[in-house]
């Protein structure tokens with residue numbers, strides 16, 4: 001019922017934008033208005049992964065750690081049982097799954113998760129709203145634009161009366177059909193993504209507000225495709241020009257007549273027509289919405305040549321030479337080509353092989369180097385059998401990505417074994433010469449101080465720390481005495497101009513150096529269902 005009346009209100013608000021008359025809710029009388037108004041019915045669904053099509057790795061269903069029903073709330077602190085957000089709606093969480101970045105998702109895993117989501121959504125129809133929590137850079141074997149496919153299939157189940165609020169990572173891609181089927185759409189404004197939860201909360205609060213106020217779907221969604229494709233490591237919002245481009249987003253989004261504004265950098269390690277930057281602004285004031293989108297897009301385009309890597313870069317040899325000779329420690333080196341949080345397989349051995357071959361690190365008294373990390377399930381078993389303090393040897397890595405180096409032989413002392421990590425499951429440290437190599441049962445990113453200290457390693461007193469990462473995550477960034485990014489080979493090679501793209505739209509910066517200025521006028525995406 002609420003749904004039907006809400007739609008009538010929607011039609012009213014769309015066809016008569018200037019009317020100041022408040023839109024009425026289905027209440028029986030003014031007196032009982034605040035008590036009889038039923039809570040809006042809001043569903044939650046989404047899948048999040050960033051997956052490289054330039055990596056030989058594949059992602060299965062288990063990797064999504066899918067949460068079902070009420071467990072979904074545990075992913076959002078702002079939706080705790082006693083929270084204000086929670087009290088404002090009747091919630092129907094279906095499934096939310098988040099995977100570490102990786103290779104393309106298998107078609108079977110995708111179909112299974114989508115079908116489970118649709119089955120769950122069917123149980124509680126109808127909905128006034130749906131919060132669609134996605135990353136936006138999922139690649140699925142044999143399927144283009146999976147998030148666009150997913151939302152279309154959700155629409156087939158829930159219909160077009162439901163307002164969908166989509167929140168994304170700024171490294172996600174916004175296809176036209178994703179934009180059309182979303183009524184509210186936004187993304188992070190910070191990279192690294194320190195505002196991830198704030199963004200999700202904004203998406204949910206805007207959804208609740210549009211339902212409860214009776215304003216319904218925003219009448220205008222401006223979409224501008226910006227022909228830029230850059231790696232995240234060149235577009236951090238910590239430094240210019242990303243910093244001021246993104247700083248303009250929040251003030252743009254709070255103008256009267258605007259609901260939200262967002263800029264997507266897009267994802268560089270997949271090869272589809274949707275892989276490029278996008279600006280979107282949603283709201284009820286047509287001129288404001290289109291004008292603001294055009295300003296943001298123009299600013300982004302004009303700054304394109306100023307994007308540089310967030311840290312000094314070099315070959316691995318240059319980076320190691322610099323780190324060994326530097327007076328500043330801990331000296332961090334990003335092993336960027338196989339960064340598992342961008343989509344690398346995480347088990348490429350090229351970098352570790354080069355490190356272990358260097359004479360400085362051959363003896364236990366050499367400069368201490370922490371290496372994070374390399375999956376080695378068999379060597380983990382050997383380490384457990386040998387026990388802490390004892391000698392172990394065996395091969396690590398290159399089970400998935402052996403394109404650049406074969407499995408690396410590690411011979412050394414077991415320093416620690418830790419069980420129970422959500423991603424790694426089992427981790428061990430094997431000391432080879434002066435190198436403390438973290439080996440894992442399954443791949444895992446090392447982004448926090450505790451990721452090291454729980455293994456008995458101290459990243460603050462180490463001479464050199466080499467991590468499979470792109471830009472340093474906040475805790476590591478804060479403790480670095482110096483930092484350089486090694487341009488190493490792998491599934492997320494930072495030298496994207498050398499990657500074999502065939503399907504991205506051309507011309508595209510930086511691939512087509514002398515391209516003409518693109519048309520950056522805003523296109524209005526039809527309201528969902530129109």
Ligand SMILES: [Zn+2]
Pocket residue numbers: 169170171193232
């Ligand atoms: Zn991201």
